[in-house]
Amino acid sequence: MDKKDNYLFYSLIAIGIVLRFISPFEIPFTHDEFSALFRTYYDNFSDLIAKGVIETDVHPAGVQVFIHYYVMLFGRSELIVKLPFIFFGIGTLILVYIIGKKWFNPFTGLLAVAYCASIQYTIIFSQMARPYISGLFFALAMVYYWDKIVFKPEDKFFKHSALFVLFSAICAYNHHFSLLFAAIVGLTGLFFINKKFYVKYLISGAMIFVLYIPHLSIFFHQLNIGGVGNWLPKPTYNFFLEYVMYIFHFSYFALIPALFISLLSFINPLKEKFFRNKYWIIAVLWFLTPLTIGFLYSYYVNPVIQYSGLLFSFPFFFLVIFGNIKNYNFPIKFITLITIVGINIFTLVVNRNHYQVFYNSFFKDALVQNDKNYREFGNQEYTGIIESFEDITNHYLKTLNLDSTFTWYSNFPNKKAFLEFVRDSGKGNLSFSFLHGSAHTMVPGIMEYYPQVLERRDYDGGTSYFFAKNKLVNKSIRNDIIISNDFENTLNSGFGQALENLTDIVSYSGKQSFFMASEQEWGPTLEIALDSVIFGQYDCFDVSFRLYQNYIKQGLLVVQLKSEDTLIYWGASEVNEFPVTNNWSKVYHSIKFSDIDTKGLKNIKLSAFIWNKYQNEFFIDDFQVHIREGNPIIYGLHKKIKNELF
Structure with missing residues (x-):
């Protein structure tokens, strides 16, 4: 050198x-x-x-x-x-x-x-x-000795062959893809090794298999x-x-x-x-x-x-x-x-x-923050809810001596039970820490009862929110309404509705709501082109409406994404998944945009509509679509992070 x-x-x-x-x-x-x-x-x-x-x-x-x-x-x-x-x-x-x-x-x-x-x-x-990384090390060590026995077989063949066999076998025991790579390397040698050493090389391969x-x-x-x-x-x-x-x-x-x-x-x-x-x-x-x-x-x-x-x-x-x-x-x-x-x-x-x-581990920091919140606010003013893995949680509770006063997200059998717990907690502050799966859909429901987001902590693989019923500090978490229909006017942009469906019998806000008769299968429909909306790759779309629960037992809020004539997402929420307060419930459906593959697709449109699948009569009000700021590093160790500089 x-x-x-x-x-x-x-x-x-x-x-x-x-x-x-x-x-x-x-x-x-x-x-x-x-x-x-x-x-x-x-x-x-x-x-x-x-x-x-x-x-x-x-x-x-x-x-x-x-x-x-x-x-x-x-x-x-x-x-x-x-x-x-x-x-x-x-x-x-x-x-x-x-x-x-x-x-x-x-x-x-x-x-x-x-x-x-x-x-x-x-x-x-x-x-x-x-x-x-262990597999990479042993794969390179295998290649090092493979090179010696294939291209210089006359130089210490048995020693180098033994080490080639050893490292190849370790690759096989290490990972299935390092096994695959070892097989590819071994097969490659058949095309290059001197014919005088062909049998010995095959014996080396047989020894790897024996091991x-x-x-x-x-x-x-x-x-x-x-x-x-x-x-x-x-x-x-x-x-x-x-x-x-x-x-x-x-x-x-x-x-x-x-x-x-x-x-x-x-x-x-x-x-x-x-x-x-x-x-x-x-x-x-x-x-x-x-x-x-x-x-x-x-x-x-x-x-x-x-x-x-x-x-x-x-x-x-x-x-x-x-x-x-x-x-x-x-x-x-x-x-x-x-x-x-x-x-x-x-x-x-x-x-x-x-x-x-x-x-910054979600598994650790979510528990540290819960411990801090509990010590600051006490059991009378704070509720913590955590979605995590029990064995990992117990590890950190024990090694860090953290307070374990929180409720497991997994304790709730369904969305309605979770939201009823949040509604009835009666405490001034609530935190919700969750993994990267479907639990993010609970955030709009929590904000119905805890409208102030005081803090959001982002992690690779998880997110933590800290909510309050009353505003304590100025904290800007984007949650914009991009389109809304309160049914106070005859027509609203993006919605299809008929004048005869508007009624003043009941309303959640204003003076009017929208009445659907039992023979009407499809309710008001929203359609909006996403290229007309400014949003981030990791943001969430929350579609919601208010439902008067005296009249309906079943029905669906449907949300779909289409690229021209191709359906790329379809999802629905049952109206009976949500708790009722004073005869009204907030029905919503959430989409985490980063979980939908839209690469290369053009003219994507979001559609939302009410499907009166079971032929009920009901009233709805305040049909809205929000864009909620998402976690930009939810997949940050493997995917592009939002707002990278270069």
Whole structure:
């Protein structure tokens, strides 16, 4: 290694270490890490495999077994558990450089290390005790020895073959996608190895299979389960572009230098035999094949593809785009690398807000805030409601000695029971902390009784609201009415209604309401073009009306989104899901816009109407559509964050 390249390499390693060890005692456990930890309390190995892997997991047993025995020896604190994986992350940087330098040249290796050291993709998985960065480390170690036995088989074949077999088997026990990558690597060798060593190479492959035999029953059991399709959506063709943008922090500021350098690599006049470079072809195959297989399986069979599972072949992406760059002199290398690392760190901290978003755990902070609120306001003036996981909650209540006076969201059998509890609580303040699922639909109902939003705390994967009946401070949380009909006028923009349906028999506000006869199946309809409305990607649409409950027992508020003639969303709320106060109820339906795939769609229109499905007679009033400001970082660790600068 050239001495100056040596300085650059060790500087990049130092940067990678610093970025992974910033505030190390503040790095929280994720949900998946908690899941693994809670499956380490078994008394024997048989129970660990049967109950800790087969019954409850979709990953191979390797990392779960490692964590089980590791925490027995070293403890369960966050940093202690994560430490081996942080070291795996640092080790991958070394292996990336070794492979990049050997296959191409030192500058290619340095460029790959610069990115792997400073992007969120590799940093965050180095900070998680899950089978991702470990799989990348062992995959690269496998490739290192694969290269030796395939292209220099005459040099210590048995030693290198034994290590290749070992690391391949570890990949198989680590993760199904690292198993897939190991299989791809092994098959690739059949096309390149010297025929004299063909049989020995096949024996090496057979030895890997023999080592994996004890795990076959687990593999086939998990294969029959099919994956994580019960919560992971089927990917769209936008997945590939989104993956690339995720790598570069969803930032053109970070993407442009990589595009420029890759352009230099592709037009390098010294590479006349560009497509004959076996290592470049191998890198292309190794990066694209797992990505393609994962996408096709997820699209046509069962969704399994995630960024985490693609990590094992990810460094070869940089070897593809930088593989044919010239080995420039030191000043050019230095300026290029410091520019890349500087931009990546800036976008990591400012655009992606990594250390704030990742380190601020919903599971922990929701309980800390509840404890603070309870101590400040007391049981007479404060109600806390939390949706979370009971075992994680109990962990933090115990380790942080927090007050456990709150109500579990899961205690309520339905929306009506929840809203009746909120209505009848009779206290001045209420907090509601919830996960990223459907609980957000309760917010408009809470605001019926606690109209003041004093604070909203946003997290990746969750949100907390603090409400008050009376306004205490000026806090601006957007909740705008974009269209409303109080039925005081004959016609309102966006609504279809007839003059004869207006009545002054009863009304919620003003003097009139809208009467629907039993023979009328469809009530007033709202239709509004979304391109005429200013709203954010993570905002929510709340459609509501007031219903006079003396007359109706069943009916539906229907909300749908259409792009021209294509229906992209349909949802409905039953009118009897909502509590009645003084004969009136507020019926509403909420849409979290970020959960709807609208990419590439044009002329999207929102329609809302009342479906008198059961032929009742009833009165309605105050038909409205609100835009409610949503959580901009609800998926902040994996998707673009609202208002990123570059």
